[in-house]
Amino acid sequence: MIASDTKKENASVDMSFGPVSSRTTIQDGVYQQLRQALMNGQFNPAQSLTIAGLAETFGTSNMPVREALRRLAAENALEIASNGSARVPVVTAARLDDLCRARIVVEALATELGAPRLTPKDLEILKGIVSEQKEIGRDKNIYTLITKNQQFHFTIYRASGSDVLIQLIETLWLRFGPYMRMLSTHVAPLIRAGESEPSGRHIAIVEALESKDFARVREEIIADISATQEVLRPLCPE
Amino acid sequence: MIASDTKKENASVDMSFGPVSSRTTIQDGVYQQLRQALMNGQFNPAQSLTIAGLAETFGTSNMPVREALRRLAAENALEIASNGSARVPVVTAARLDDLCRARIVVEALATELGAPRLTPKDLEILKGIVSEQKEIGRDKNIYTLITKNQQFHFTIYRASGSDVLIQLIETLWLRFGPYMRMLSTHVAPLIRAGESEPSGRHIAIVEALESKDFARVREEIIADISATQEVLRPLCPE
DNA sequence: TTATAGCATTTGTGATCAAATGATCACAAA
């Protein structure tokens, strides 16, 4: 498998997909990029995504895009219009409440299971994330802030060892993407102005973890979700 | 769209897809059938489903099957093998516990929300299902029994009005399919022998609903899931 | 001016084919 003769001059594609894990198919790359963009709230609600359009953007044929879109639709991250086009779901207060209610019970359980199983190394990671958040807070990039928040939460959830819960939470966060967009555009200025401390609750969570007060960790996670919900609800249309 | 001239003799297909809702594409039909089969436990765990094989079975080309499989994989109802083939997940005791733990918190919440909102008409429907179950219990068809059980639970859950929860529960039940298969093969004889009363707990739930004892309804739902879990765990491999 | 029929454009669906990849098995060498 070494010294492969140069018969393998594959394609003209040069898209820089993230870290190549293993057997990275084109469709996977498209899917991952779209998924990440959706979760971070980089698309507008109600925006319609066409197969041909995205295929052109990514420089691939229609097939990979087609399957990636269907996959996201199956996860309820996208809606299918009457003609088959995919659309980013619209945001509503009712849906926000619905999502948060589900997030609370599922993430509370994942915390309950995960918190006691966090290793000292995990705790170090969490602390690292918090201090990075403080840095970034003074900086400007809202998307890395969102990513850090994501890492913080999922480090705890993953410790639960529950594949089922992890997947459930991932689909919930995916559907939460459009609301994240509102956070980006409306709350980012507050953070920059120092009126909001994004890592505040995370610090409390780390403290509770260090004193092994797992019930409080759970409560803080729930409070974190509820707080986000309260911030976002008045921003929803009408 | 009526009086379609017979230009539309599409394929040699005669698959009796269920109720045609609207804009029924071939891929939707394949998807629905596979989904139903999976949820009812009509596939063997670890069974591998190839695109070409299913395409032949359904009498379609590969495309619709391909997309249906990807869709199911996105819902974690199927696993993707290293070569890209789709496989029915294997059953393990650990996964059973993991699934049931998640089912309990999510379905408990859906019950909590749904039970108080059930209309008198809904109650009639529930009673109807219970009595049908009693009939079928003496009969032999385990799959209709499974379907009735499904209808009973989802009638309550749907009353919650929470799209998010419904969708979560559906994917959980989908992943529960392989375990349902074990129920079919191992428990069916017991039911036929009269050693197990499938509708027992459902009767209790209806009673609790009529007396508006919603906390008890919730407890009964949880007990229902736990009971199934206990029955199935010893049946899991090794 | 408005309503409607018809056309054009956009977009997805399904079929077919070529290319690439992983799995399997046989055979040879240590």
Add this chain to the structure above:
DNA sequence: TTTGTGATCATTTGATCACAAATGCTATAA
């Protein structure tokens, strides 16, 4: 007997094309 190598096969992935459905627009007539 065991291990490494190569060939073959099964299967997916991606591209392209024909077709159908939906949408929007324009022109024409009332």
